[in-house]
Amino acid sequence: MNLRALNTASLALLFFGLQTPAHAATCSCAGVPLLASINTSAREKGDLFFNYIAEFHQISDLVSGSDDVPDETGRDRHTYSHVISASYAITDQWSVSALLSYVKHFRKIGLSQIGETTSSGIGDGVILVRYSPFYITPFSRHELSLGLGLRLPIGDDDAGDGVILSEDMQPSTGAVGEILWATYSYAFNQAATVEFNTSANYTFNEENGRKYAFGNEFNFAVGMGQSIGTRFSYSAALRYRTTRPDRRFGFEIPNTGGEWLDFVPAVSFSITDDFSFGLAGRIPAWRNLNGALQFTTSYAYSASLTYAF
């Protein structure tokens, strides 16, 4: 993989980084950036790269519909996620990606004398097969990738010290999800130093062993990115996300699901021709959540490393 490809991969990661929590849970936000970690793909036959994202996700905003509500309980709810992914180009058009996550949830209600609650363990995994009919090259301004994937509940979904923790505190969803995935990018110049990116994905969430199903989820993002020199890139994106209410026993669960619009800024720096480092953030811009009250994302930030062979 050459430096430009690495930059492109990094840009894609930055554009769409932090965009797709693995599961919505009862507070519709307890996310792990699974699909964000897999948005980059190997593009030329034989390409192989690894990616690692570490994310901190603060989930302590209290919202009624689209209105912020003061939370006097002193809640601190956050999630650390570590996602490792690999992508390999089987041909110039076909590639396969796989990822594995490790998740640590934390919850503490400030006013409560009962201590903090934590859970951690292997989270979900994803396998995604992608078809990319064309790429951005010096001779082409367009890039398109289409993918089909599976989210696999390979991790722990019954965490708790004797008590089954709520679904949003489980490292894994415990259920299979089917993923439809697409990205499109356009380069404004031959050197592809300025790009427009858009992506969309949809996840059908199945029921887990407790008859709980996270709501089906749709993500759509648009953004612009620019490379400065050969090693530094930055980007900004808007991400729209909507989820259906979660379900248990087939019935919708109140106060789950809704719509979110986030602003996602990111920067990337290629340390070597094969190795890049990135930072990204997620700032809620607007949200309209189902039900009377939900805890949701306050902010998130992440750091990523990408290594190309």
Next chain:
Amino acid sequence: MSFKTEANDCSCISGNIGAKIAYFFKTHLLFALVLPFLMATQAVKAESPPIETLNAGINDAWFSPATAGQGFFITVYPDLGVVALAWFTYDTELPLPEAEANLGNPGHRWLTASGPFVGNTANLTVFVSRGGEFDAANPVPVTDPVGDGTIVLEFADCTQGLVKYEITSLGISGEIPIQRVASDNTALCETLAAPDPIECTRPEPDDSHGENDPVVINTGIVPQSDLIEGGPGPDGIPALTVPLFIQDANLSSLDPSELVVGVRIGNQIRAYPHNILNWHEVVNDSFRLEDTPQNLRATLSYCPLTGSAMLWEALTTRGDITFGTSGLLYNSNLVMYDRATNSLWSQMMEQSIRGSRVTWIPDRLPVLETTWGVWKDMYPETWILSENTGWSRNYSLYPYGSYRTNLSLLFPVNNIDDTRLHPKERVLGINVGDASKVYTIASFPANVGVTNETVGDMRVVVAGSSGSNFAMVFNRELEDCTLLEFEAVQDKLPVVMRDNEGNEWDVFGVAVSGARTGQQLQKTNSYVAYWFSWTAFFPGASIRQ
């Protein structure tokens, strides 16, 4: 075909009662020899109440006056559920004049029968044995285990019975009405047949304090694995600890159709609207009492998922016992924790289920759930919990969507397949020992309806009104074992019923007029809840719809 048996035939009852039957004949054989005399002289007939189940008082000599000189010894074994019968009779024809027997008349016959009884009827198999000799161990008599017919033995009362026989080998059948030879055992029979006398020991609900004498009620202690997190976490649904109240009911914007939990402690009357409780679930409150310098501290809890409300008196006089929401659910029902020990308490089990106070049972105080409109009409002087709680919550919103009326359950519960009622049907449930019964609020008349019932071993009065949306149940047996019968009082809320002594009682079971004014009917283990939760905690509940 004549019914002829050999002179040395003997009775033989197979099974484990054989020894008892043998003893029966050893002790009664001599009496049998004088049976004809007794049968002829002591026919008895008397008025006797009907019997539902055969008892040992049946044990006696029985005969039919129409066939005096013949008869039956009947023995009931109540513990075994078995009846044994010996029938002393004669051959179907007179023996020929030249017939001889070493002992007695050649025409003497006796049969035995045994079998189980149910209620006042026994179904017996007739046995015939042969091959034995008088008072000799050998030869050993032989009995056909198949028998030689059947006898159905019925007793209408302790003085009259009916023998229906069918002798297979002869193809004959008939009925013999029988009566006692002597009436000595009739009184015993009637005593045993009488229903158990009412004991002057009033059944008590499980309301022991538990501090020194822990009691594990029949629902047991909840395994940790059955506790499920609801989502918000401990105190994520914040309890109210300094509740404010508005006295002027007209100042409250609460819709009259909204439900409230009504409380009356002494002269303190308060209403806790569901629309606030939906967001807080626990209110740690205190009540000033006229006759004591200390306030009564109590915790009111309401679980919006199970629609159940409770009021528990503080566990100690230290006044530091308050509760918070643990964030856990059991059977989709609120699990609280006490802030003194962090022990967990199941609201609908009304006891501590885990922690150092496991099995403790709080002192329960009565509450009445009804609409705000009805409550303030009953108690215009009521105070109502203010929406000025200190928390930023929109109390005009119900936080669970259409949960109150739809079929959905948000969490796993026991006995989920008991769909005899809509899961969210509001029922008044009562639990007495292993007995449980529910009354749908909708089953009460629009005006006040009152029924006197027995649930388990507790005699209760159930009162309610579908129009006014309330129901309650009290023990109608007083401490002195006076059993009251109640009837409804209409259009006089909060008075809802009048007893057979003329006293009138209000919705909290307090006598407000009559000689018993001021007395309080005993609270029962009862409360209003959604049906699915009641049957989850108390499976097998009977339903009055």
